[in-house]
Amino acid sequence: MARNQTSAEKRHAQSEKRRMRNKAIKSECRTYAKQFVELVLKKDKEAAAAKLKQLQSALDSARLKGVVSLNAASRKKSRMTRLYNVTFVQQAAAN
Secondary structure (H helix, E strand, C coil): CCCCCHHHHHHHHHHHHHHHHHHHHHHHHHHHHHHHHHHHHCCCHHHHHHHHHHHHHHHHHHHHCCCCCHHHHHHHHHHHHHHHHHHHHHHHHHC
């Protein structure tokens, strides 16, 4: 009699495929975040603004795909936007 393992093997293969896809999406978000922080530290306002937009788009995409939760995506977007504002917007207002 055949063992009932085929469904378990299929499920494992599916979860592995999903895990690798999710890992790539999370890695992309982390890469954009690191690049954004680097640009902020270099005081490159235009490039940082473009990278922030790219990061927010990647986080929204990850949220829609279920890779990160709504609150996690919102929290990360908020922190990065606040970093941008504290660095560039408040400096412009002070000058």
